[in-house]
Amino acid sequence: MTGSILFLLIIVLGGISWFFGRVKASRFSITHTKRGAVHSLPNYHGWYVALWAVGPALLFLVVWNFASPALITDAALASPAAEQLPQDAFAKGSILAEARSIASGQQVRAFNPLSQSMVEPYKTAISYYQTLGAIAAILLAFAGGVYSWLRLKPELRARTKIERITMMALLLASLIATITTVGIFASLIFESARFFSMVSPIDFLFGTEWNPKAVAGPRGETGFGAIPLFWGTVFIGAIIAMIVAIPLGLMSAIYLTQYAAPRFRAWMKPILEVLAGVPTVVYGYFAALTVAPALRDFAVSIGISGASSESALAAGVVMGIMIIPFVSSMADDSIAAVPSAMRDGSLAMGATKSETIKKVLIPAALPGVVGGVLLAVSRAIGETMIVVMAAGLAANMTANPFSSVTTVTTQIVQLLTGDQEFDSPKTLAAFALGLVLFIVTLLLNLIALRVVKKYREAYE
Amino acid sequence: MNSTATFAEERNPTDWQGDAMQKRIRKRYAAERRFKALGLGAIILSAGFLAFLLIVMVGNGLRGFTQTELPVEIDFPAMTGGAAASQFEGANGQANLRTLGVRDIVNTSVQIQYGEEGTELFSAGGWQAVSAAILNNPKIVETKTTLYLPAESEIDVAYKSDGSASAEQKVTELGDKLSTGFNKNFLFNSDATDPMQVGIWGALKGSLITMFITLIIAFPIGVLSALYLEEYAPKNRFTDLIEVSINNLAAVPSIIFGLLGLAVFLNLFGLPRSAALVGGLTLALMTMPVIVISGRNAVKAVPPSIREAALGIGASQMQVVFHHVLPLALPGILTGTIIGMARALGETAPLLMIGMRAFIATPPSGIVEPATVLPVQIFLWSDEVNRGFVEKTSAAIIVLLLFLLTMNALAIYLRNRFETRW
Numbered sequence: 001m002t003g004s005i006l007f008l009l010i011i012v013l014g015g016i017s018w019f020f021g022r023v024k025a026s027r028f029s030i031t032h033t034k035r036g037a038v039h040s041l042p043n044y045h046g047w048y049v050a051l052w053a054v055g056p057a058l059l060f061l062v063v064w065n066f067a068s069p070a071l072i073t074d075a076a077l078a079s080p081a082a083e084q085l086p087q088d089a090f091a092k093g094s095i096l097a098e099a100r101s102i103a104s105g106q107q108v109r110a111f112n113p114l115s116q117s118m119v120e121p122y123k124t125a126i127s128y129y130q131t132l133g134a135i136a137a138i139l140l141a142f143a144g145g146v147y148s149w150l151r152l153k154p155e156l157r158a159r160t161k162i163e164r165i166t167m168m169a170l171l172l173a174s175l176i177a178t179i180t181t182v183g184i185f186a187s188l189i190f191e192s193a194r195f196f197s198m199v200s201p202i203d204f205l206f207g208t209e210w211n212p213k214a215v216a217g218p219r220g221e222t223g224f225g226a227i228p229l230f231w232g233t234v235f236i237g238a239i240i241a242m243i244v245a246i247p248l249g250l251m252s253a254i255y256l257t258q259y260a261a262p263r264f265r266a267w268m269k270p271i272l273e274v275l276a277g278v279p280t281v282v283y284g285y286f287a288a289l290t291v292a293p294a295l296r297d298f299a300v301s302i303g304i305s306g307a308s309s310e311s312a313l314a315a316g317v318v319m320g321i322m323i324i325p326f327v328s329s330m331a332d333d334s335i336a337a338v339p340s341a342m343r344d345g346s347l348a349m350g351a352t353k354s355e356t357i358k359k360v361l362i363p364a365a366l367p368g369v370v371g372g373v374l375l376a377v378s379r380a381i382g383e384t385m386i387v388v389m390a391a392g393l394a395a396n397m398t399a400n401p402f403s404s405v406t407t408v409t410t411q412i413v414q415l416l417t418g419d420q421e422f423d424s425p426k427t428l429a430a431f432a433l434g435l436v437l438f439i440v441t442l443l444l445n446l447i448a449l450r451v452v453k454k455y456r457e458a459y460e
Numbered sequence: 461m462n463s464t465a466t467f468a469e470e471r472n473p474t475d476w477q478g479d480a481m482q483k484r485i486r487k488r489y490a491a492e493r494r495f496k497a498l499g500l501g502a503i504i505l506s507a508g509f510l511a512f513l514l515i516v517m518v519g520n521g522l523r524g525f526t527q528t529e530l531p532v533e534i535d536f537p538a539m540t541g542g543a544a545a546s547q548f549e550g551a552n553g554q555a556n557l558r559t560l561g562v563r564d565i566v567n568t569s570v571q572i573q574y575g576e577e578g579t580e581l582f583s584a585g586g587w588q589a590v591s592a593a594i595l596n597n598p599k600i601v602e603t604k605t606t607l608y609l610p611a612e613s614e615i616d617v618a619y620k621s622d623g624s625a626s627a628e629q630k631v632t633e634l635g636d637k638l639s640t641g642f643n644k645n646f647l648f649n650s651d652a653t654d655p656m657q658v659g660i661w662g663a664l665k666g667s668l669i670t671m672f673i674t675l676i677i678a679f680p681i682g683v684l685s686a687l688y689l690e691e692y693a694p695k696n697r698f699t700d701l702i703e704v705s706i707n708n709l710a711a712v713p714s715i716i717f718g719l720l721g722l723a724v725f726l727n728l729f730g731l732p733r734s735a736a737l738v739g740g741l742t743l744a745l746m747t748m749p750v751i752v753i754s755g756r757n758a759v760k761a762v763p764p765s766i767r768e769a770a771l772g773i774g775a776s777q778m779q780v781v782f783h784h785v786l787p788l789a790l791p792g793i794l795t796g797t798i799i800g801m802a803r804a805l806g807e808t809a810p811l812l813m814i815g816m817r818a819f820i821a822t823p824p825s826g827i828v829e830p831a832t833v834l835p836v837q838i839f840l841w842s843d844e845v846n847r848g849f850v851e852k853t854s855a856a857i858i859v860l861l862l863f864l865l866t867m868n869a870l871a872i873y874l875r876n877r878f879e880t881r882w
Contacts, residue, residue, distance in 0.1 A: 159778075166782075169684060170688035170692060171688060173680070173681045173682075173684035173688065174688040176681050176748065177685065177709055178701060178702050180705070180745050180748075181708060181709060183720055184717075184719075184720045187720055187723035187724055188716075247502065248502045248506050250502075251498055251501075251502035252502045252506055254499050255496070255499025255500055255503055258499075259496055259499055259500075272507065275506065275509070277868060278510075278513070278806075278861070278864075279805075279807070279808070279864070280809075281836075281838050281839050282517070282860070283513075284839070284842070285838065285842045285853060285854075286513050286516065289850070324506050324509075328506075352491070353492060354492045355488070375711070381713075382713020382715065382716070383713070384713070384715045385808050385809055385839065389842060409713070409715050412715055412813075413715070413809065413813075416812075417812055417817060431719060434715070437713060437715075437716065438713075441711065442711075449707075
């Protein structure tokens with residue numbers, strides 16, 4: 001019996017328990033007519049029985065899932081075929097692992113003839129323990145249901161119990177976010193620590209040569225200097241993309257909030273939002289297919305040497321386009337938060353609209369705009385697909401926008417795709433880069449949020 | 461008295477009609493017009509980028525839905541030695557077809573009509589169309605039939621737009637034998653090495669399975685945490701910690717989630733690589749904060765009077781939340797969920813990290829089987845050297861954008877239809 005069918009069966013048993021619990025409890029109000037004699041509504045009794053049926057059974061299955069492999073191995077070792085196995089623990093372990101993966105269908109053919117002989121004992125052991133587990137789980141579900149059904153009484157505080165369990169579920173659910181954050185941090189730190197035990201952090205953070213392919217030995221590696229990657233990331237994400245996104249986003253926001261007719265605004269705002277909804281892989285393809293060749297031809301025609309078809313400019317411009325709605329909506333919010341008294345005062349003094357915007361609104365909204373730009377930068381430097389598809393792999397330290405540079409995210413993808421051994425510094429370097437990226441984006445976000453918040457408080 | 465008189469002497473009233481003033485005002489108004497035009501220009505430029513992107517994708521992509529075909533006349537009775545139509549009906553049809561050797565029949569027929577080199581004009585997998593035609597209508601094996609088979613990829617490109625010189629020459633030679641037909645392969649096949657045979661069904665199915673897993677994990681967790689944080693959480697450091705981590709998760713670059721998936725789900729838990737299960741779990745962690753944030757706003761928008769009224773007639777805290785607040789907040793939560801799911805559907809980078817970039821030629825049939833998703837398929841095709849893949853990539857992008865458009869339209873519809881303004 002496969003796991004999903006068993007799972008469904010238990011859920012069905014839970015549904016049946018719910019029904020019987022409810023039916024029994026709905027009689028209570030007929031027999032006990034005194035006010036307050038029945039504590040909970042029939043529904044809660046139903047859920048009470050259902051939880052008793054499903055909960056212990058599922059818990060058992062989880063435990064069984066962890067416990068049964070050891071039992072299966074023991075059973076297989078007790079079989080007569082196990083007598084020919086070598087005494088050496090390591091060889092034995094590898095044969096057993098192979099036999100197990102064949103028996104469970106993950107592998108088709110054995111490399112070691114001894115493993116083949118162990119397949120049959122494994123298969124019998126697996127099916128024996130699976131059946132045993134399934135029967136036990138179903139019996140447990142049944143027992144739980146019957147036990148709790150018998151316990152149903154008018155004065156049973158079913159609702160209180162159900163609510164307590166629901167509360168626990170709520171708390172657990174909200175903990176997931178924290179666990180994820182901790183998980184991200186822990187896994188990045190853990191893998192980076194392994195990387196830094198092979199490569200010195202100083203070499204990594206301040207080295208200027210990035211060439212992980214050339215790395216040979218397990219100790220004393222060079223070629224892990226990440227400065228070119230940091231430069232490429234900043235060049236594309238924080239410089240070129242922002243040169244495109246800040247003026248366009250800011251001016252769009254100003255026009256839409258200060259000048260545009262309501263109808264125009266109602267149409268244009270969602271259209272600009274679409275720019276943020278287009279998947280990044282589409283932008284990447286657009287950059288690589290259309291923008292990059294056009295820019296290279298342009299560079300060649302005006303005589304710039306070293307123009308590459310994977311230019312920093314193509315990736316940066318397209319990334320800037322993607323960021324426009326982000327900057328524009330942040331600017332929109334912070335301009336809207338400027339008290340209208342300031343605007344009205346300026347207009348009443350005879351300033352034109354544009355003078356009011358330039359001399360009053362923008363300076364007053366500046367902290368919010370700056371916060372928005374920081375958030376936009378943090379998004380741009382963490383953006384992956386556009387740079388993977390359009391920016392190239394050459395780790396150059398150049399300020400020529402037509403040449404190829406590489407970024408942190410590009411290199412993470414590059415290091416982790418293709419064949420990978422998990423302990424090599426090449427693979428672990430990706431986690432170190434990830435850690436740097438995580439910390440930088442986190443700091444940018446914290447600073448940006450603080451700036452925005454502080455400024456909001458000043459006006460409210 | 462004296463002081464006012466001095467004042468009048470020193471400062472004349474402003475001459476609003478004077479030349480200097482008029483000039484200044486004209487200058488200021490011109491600056492005003494320039495500024496306004498600049499703003500409009502920025503919007504038009506941004507919208508223009510979007511329009512340009514869509515036009516490029518649609519222009520390239522529409523061709524991906526068609527294929528160039530060449531007619532082949534197959535004399536089935538002579539070739540098969542008189543196979544009967546009934547052989548290919550029912551359950552045994554497939555097996556009988558395999559023994560028939562359709563590939564050789566097609567190749568021989570092609571060579572008869574187009575010469576020895578004729579097979580090079582056709583897509584290598586084109587004979588499968590004949591198999592499909594026979595299964596669809598077994599009667600044709602008893603007659604002499606003309607079928608339209610997909611041409612070779614370079615000819616396809618050359619016929620539809622500009623191809624290589626040799627292919628263009630072949631197109632001129634073949635003249636009006638060539639025609640275009642609807643590319644069924646593209647909707648029903650999976651990945652392949654020949655651009656004429658590729659399809660998006662495998663990737664689409666992978667996407668659907670992955671999205672399903674994302675939804676069943678992220679939605680309950682997201683809704684429950686939103687309810688907890690808005691309705692129950694005491695104001696203390698612990699709650700602050702939860703809030704900070706949710707807000708941070710929403711801003712973490714997606715590729716970091718991929719690293720998490722790789723380190724935890726693959727290496728620690730030992731889940732299979734490239735599986736939709738792992739992809740779904742990773743995307744669920746990414747989508748959950750979006751759902752929590754939109755869910756909290758929706759819950760916050762339910763007016764306190766609803767809660768007080770329910771409490772007043774004797775509902776417990778839990779009943780207030782689950783019977784009254786949650787149903788009223790649900791449209792808002794659903795809108796946020798759909799938007800989060802749309803983002804997850806377009807996500808590529810974290811899935812590359814967990815190995816969903818394998819060549820998947822058969823659609824996945826379960827959550828632990830190797831699968832790929834639509835955006836990753838687009839990425840893989842964009843890397844192909846063969847020019848035939850350009851239009852296929854764009855066509856896959858059109859399909860992806862259509863899905864996203866539908867989801868966003870649904871979200872807007874839900875918001876307008878069900879959201880109550882209090």
